[in-house]
Amino acid sequence: MTDLAHTTSIGVGNKLQLFNPRRLAVALLLMILALAPGQLGEVTRAxxxxxxxQVSVFVAATLLIFYGSERLFNYDIGTSLSRAKHWQVPIAALMGATPGCGGxxxxxxxxxxxxxxxGAVVATLTATMGDAAFLLIATRPDAAAVVLPLSLAVGVTWGWIVDRFNTSEYRTGTQQSYNTTPVIGKTRLxxxxxxxxxxxxxxxxxxQLVQTDLHNVMGIPVGVxxxxxxxxxxxxxxxxxxVAMTSSQDTPVTRMAEETSFISVWVIGxxxxxxxxxxxxxxxxxxxxNSVAxxxxxVGVLIGFIPGCGPQVLVTTLYINGLIPFSxxxxxxIANDGDALFPAIALSPRAAVMATIWSAVPAVILAYAFYLLAPGFMS
Known part of the structure; x- marks a missing residue:
């Protein structure tokens, strides 16, 4: 769902914006399923x-706060990171641990x-959970309170270890940057x-988080x-x-709407x-x-190697529904890199592969540590 396809036009601001036919087909299919008669439509709508x-509105609120504060205080974390020197690894890990893939x-x-x-790359890719973090925070905040700090700690530790022992250079150049995201411009209706x-x-x-069911708000049914x-x-x-990420030049409301919509499609799926x-x-x-417990x-680690957030959202959904263990x-x-793996592959393919291999080591160790030593933890 993250590819740019051929297009039809629609106006945005003073520019011509593009339709993605594949996305349009998926959206129409989902709406048709929601309108289907009988149990199929009922299940889809529910x-x-x-x-x-349970998820989308919390993502929207989080992104609006994050991007709004960024605009309000006028800071650029990317510039700060380049000046951090010895603090690059913990800052990079913290940026990775932030829900979503932007950091x-x-x-x-x-x-x-x-x-x-x-080491900073390994730290951020190890610490990130991508868009799946939003789903976990919204539905299992208790599990998120363990997974996200754990990923952060592993990212910092492993990033420092990599910088200490890795002597290879994986960069293909020193002047590249990943800045191909279109700028939408003004806030749209x-x-x-x-x-x-x-x-x-x-x-x-x-x-719902405090175990209270509301059937309507201001007289409008929750379903509507x-x-x-x-x-x-x-x-x-x-x-x-x-593709997925928005430009830092766009307004916080536009960035919120675009990125929340993108994440929501994966969650619905x-x-x-x-x-x-x-x-x-x-x-x-x-x-x-249970037969392959x-x-x-x-399996969780191997799925984490797949670029993008969709497979990782599915793993989190399986956990939320009690089908796979916390391990x-x-x-x-720890293994998944979310959408950040796409620019890594585009800019430094060797670095992307090696960073994924490095992050697999603590992922396997910790996964089986939880499986063997705390099998019922956070079940």
């Missing part, structure tokens, strides 16, 4: 509503430009419109709010000219994949996964 109120992408670009060490259902849906999401927000998000995603298999395929997933931590989630969280 999962869309859950994905929106890790900045570190990867800084490495390609010759401003940070290879649909960016502001995205806030309208998000505000009441956030109230519903917070209420959730489906409206989902439909608007799908429209924004289908019309987006971006993961929710529906699990629920369809459970309801319609008649497979006992719990029994199936010793391999699940390794598999930990292995995946």
């Amino acid at each position: 999962m869309m509503i859950d994905a929106y109120v 890790a992408v900045v570190v990867v670009s800084a490495y390609a430009s010759g401003h940070v060490s290879f 649909r960016d502001v419109a995205y806030l309208i259902p998000a505000a009441p849906a956030l109230i519903v999401g917070v209420a 709010i959730g489906l409206a927000g989902t439909a608007l998000g799908l429209a924004i995603w289908a019309m987006s000219p971006l 993961a929710y529906l994949a699990y629920e369809y298999v459970d309801v319609f395929a008649g497979l006992d997933l719990a029994t199936l996964f 010793p391999l699940l931590p390794l 598999a989630l930990v292995g995946n969280a």
